Amino acid sequence: MKKQAFNPYLPSWEYIPDGEPYVFGDRVYVYGSHDFYNGYVFCMGDYVCWSAPVDDLGDWRCEGVIYPRNEDPLNRDGKMCLYAPDVTVGPDGRYYLYYVLDHVSVVSVAVCDTPAGRYEFYGYVHYEDGVRLGERAGDEPQFDPGVLTEGDRTYLYTGFCGRGDKSRTGAMATVLGPDMLTVIEAPVIVAPGCEYGQGTGFEGHEFFEAPSMRKVGEMYYFVYSSVVMHELCYAVSEEPTGGFTYGGVIVSNCDLHIDTYKPAEQPMAYGANNHGSIVRIGGDWYIFYHRHTNGSWYSRQGCAERIRIGEDGRIPQVELTSCGLNGGPLEGRGEYPAYIACNLFCDTPSVYVGDSRFPKIMQDGRDGDEEPGYIANIQDTATAGFKYFDCQGVTAVRIRVRGYADGVFEVRTAWDGEVLARLKVEYSNVWEEYTAPVNIPDGRQAIYLTYRGGGNASLLSFTLE
16 A cells, blocks of 8 residues: 655655655656754755655655765865755766855766765866866855756856845856766856846846756756745746746645735745755655754755646745645545644744744654654644645544643634644653544544643644544
8 A cells, every 4th residue: 555645745753854856767756955953054965865655645765875075085084064965867878966065166077877876986077278166256055056058068057146246246157068067058048046136037036056957848947946045936938947937826835825825925934945856756746845944054954845836837836735746635534643734834934044932843862763743842833734634524523732731723724714623731741641522524624722821832733533
């Protein structure tokens, strides 16, 4: 029997942000950077790869470490972090991994004969005279490489553009030759940074970081993180190195702009930076992105949502859900872990993560410990939302809670809807179960749990019966 697929799609103890998804053969592979639970900076781990069968997107397998940080000659002491990578298949059929270390401005390349084997250092992207890209006078620093190979040409997309920095002009496209290293066409700007966005059509959604390119039919889709950070946007062109027009937002990791179930500018999760891309798996397209946990920027987890590419080429923005890769709602019966909450907020709205008052998803133990995730720091008005479930005949709800809290959890099917049940909870330093009768209407439903009362609680799971 196939497993249901949740968000995040990897185990709750794994932290792989910046996901670049690809289908190779009969499996989908995700390449990303590697955060630590309770990490204090971005990307502290070695590169690991996860994969799943294309016809069973709830069954993810860890392929192990594919590239350690000290493999690069510039980082033999392992002091630098491996930032977000990307992978492409070269004209020789081998798999090429492109990445940038955190304290240098050049693009490194590793190679492997298989999608998820052990990659070996291959070289640095360089001009024909041997000067490395990013080190020639006038070059902008290289960052967040994204790659697309067609024939014997590989298009390399890089860049980072912060507010107030006029030295960074936008996302760059550089063309490499068949050796996957040598520049045959110098960098050109394909999307403007925020200091150069006026009059371009990108205003308010200018390029910040995370460039990624995919080809859909005959069109090139440039996916990137905009200057507000929490959203992944796209631009479209008939050519890979120019002519891009802004298309819109695909996903926001705080669900800003979505007005299908709440006001458009009301954040429903704690966002921050974002990075990902689109991929076709079977007959469906998906956007891969990441969310923020542990109340910080540095413990990010991969998520995905099904998207629709219209006949006109447009991609409507999608909601955050708990069932992104599932192909539809989750079964409206049984126990579900709290860490799959797609909405998490309190009465103090915030687009960005980080306030000590906010509820947060975390785990016990240290990074690498296979401990289940849960929602902690649940104080008065904290709400966790889970979407969506195919409910049929649900008559009771049960929760597992611990913590020094004295109050009630309210159950709704909309964040501002009628209270359908209340579960009284009491002080406890171990997980306790509480049950209440409830009448959840049949059909596709969301479940929202709001805490009212004193103290501070943690939620491990809820059960629909």
